[in-house]
Amino acid sequence: MSYLMNDAAAFAEEAAEGFVAANASLVRLVPGGTARRSATPEGEVAVVIGGGSGHYPAFAGFIGQGLAHAAAMGNIFASPSSQQVLSAARSVATPAGVLLSYGNYAGDALNFDLAQERLREMGIPTRTVRVTDDIFSAPKGEEHRRRGIAGDLPVFKVAGWAAGAGYNLDAVADVAQRANDRTRSIGVGFTGCTLPGATEPVFTVPAGQMAVGMGIHGEPGIEMRPIPSADDLGKFFVDSLLGELPEGVTETRGAKVAAIINGLGSVKSEELFVVWRSVARELEAHGVEAVEPEVGEFATSFEMAGLSLTLMWLDEELEQAWRAPAHTPAFRKGFVPASELADAVAAGEDELVQLAPAATPEAAAAGEAATAAILAIETVIEREADELGRLDSIAGDGDHGIGMRRGSRAAAVAANAAAAAGADAGVVLAYAADEWADKAGGTSGALWGAGLRAAARVIGDTAPDAATIARAAQAAREEVQRFGKAEVGDKTLVDALVPFADVLTAEVAGGAKLVAAWNTAVAASQSASDATADLLPRMGRARPHTEKSLGTPDPGAVSFVHAMRAIAAVLDNSNSN
Secondary structure, eight states, rough: OOOOSSSSSHHHHHHHHHHHTTTTTTTEEEEEEEEEOOOOOTTTOEEEEEESSSSSSTTTGGBBBBBBBBEEEEEEEEEEHHHHHHHHHHHOOOOOOOOEEEEHHHEEEHHHHHHHHHHHHHHOEEEEEEOOTTTTSTTTTTGOOOOOOHHHHHHHHHHHHHHTTTTHHHHHHHHHHHHHTTTTEEESSSOOOEEEEESSSSSOOTTTTTEOOOOOSSSSOOOEEEEHHHHHHHHHHHHHTTSOOTTTOOOOOTOEEEEEEEEESSSHHHHHHHEEEEHHHHHHHHHOOEEOOEEEESSOOBOEEEEEEEEOOOOHHHHHHHHHHHOSSSOOEEEOOOBBBBSSOOOOOOOOOOOOSSHHHHHHHHHHHHHHHHHHHHHHHHHHHHHHHHHHHHTSSSSHHHHHHHHHHHHHHHHHHHHHHHHHHHHHHHHHHHHHHHHHHHHHHHHHHHHHHHHHHHTSSOOOOOHHHHHHHHHHHHHHHHHHHOOSSSTTTTTHHHHHHHHHHHHHTTTTOOOHHHHHHHHHHHHHHHGGGGGGSSSTTTGGHHHTTSSSOOOHHHHHHHHHHHHHHHHHHTTOO
């Protein structure tokens, strides 16, 4: 648990401010996150990493010479929004381009990919390398589905070295990808963690047991085993990782690895050293040389008790990168000369939506109605946030309620501001969409933002009739599926969204008035949401824990139904046609 805080909702932001104040000679705050205090040299590729808060020293602690140039920082266990990634990247980008690198989680992938699209549209060359080192999160042959844990560090280190050595963007991305392809990790946990402001851990582990296959977002392990001795755990770690050699490594004897023992939060250094003692002996017995091993905390999960072993199998180039100097707040190796300090004025955030009065009184009234709908969503999410978090904690990290609360609150503030300016419904929804995506972060934030913005484009400056609203719902569905890649049956928000949009469209086309059509669509969406309890997840953080989620509806689908039902009440009160 967190003993010291002011406001749980402001915890991540205040922690970032304190981090920068403590390391002002090395880092600075920029829109969307933190960046090197030193300027990116002209012609050097900028390496931009990132993820949710709660993992220090990942990710801000790895900003500095020889490692990353900037880190986009999301809220607690939530990916940064696409706007945060975009802003952080722009603050350090040069014409040489940007490499984005992050752990392979659904929300991070969605938001970083959106940012990549926008960076490229702005003329900034951009590539991406996702870290996929956790061998327990997906089987061999499906490495692209694995999540990133402590393997982030060696991949980021290789990328930062290559950028500093003057590699062009494609070469930086290629060597970083090779580092990822040759990196494997396995983790175990003995307790869950408790998010700031929460009273209970996101999950528990039975006494005397350890969860194998831990994530770094409070995800439960894949399987339970009795806690072994330190020597036996070291052997288990090594046997597991040597049992899956990366492509190109055919023989362990004579091989070299970069090895990392990573503490997840509460396992103390002395214990980590005892485990490393065993790991070192096991590697030596297999003829594997550990090159400059690291033992400490590199990717944590608040106070979770657990640890992991990471091995990056080295070739000549990767060994040079791993041994190279680095100087960051949390990772230092060798000697790095001081560089010219960066200008404190960083690239500002884009003004994505221009507020202006609606063209007609009817359009202004539609803007007020759209605001009422957003406020109704905020009210119901505020009421249901704790239950949504409970549902999400069964097979995920428990942050869905927190993310939905942050997003809907920000959207409500934005909608009110737009309505106060007399804006039309399209502007209200677009303004709310941008703020929802930016403040919520994570997968749900990106998807709600994308869906609302798609609806806003259809509605525009009109006083929309039922047919226009049905088209807006279909546009939202298409955009959510295009960005999120989910299909019906994947146990996601899409399972409730698709029937809602389809039934609403069919009812309106059949002549039903909007209120009746909307209520019928909500009923269909509710049935579909309930039915997700019988599904196994095929996407997102719950995917590695499929059996745990059986019998529980998807929290994203549940929150969607709550939101649509809240809008139904607004429509009923306004007697919409």
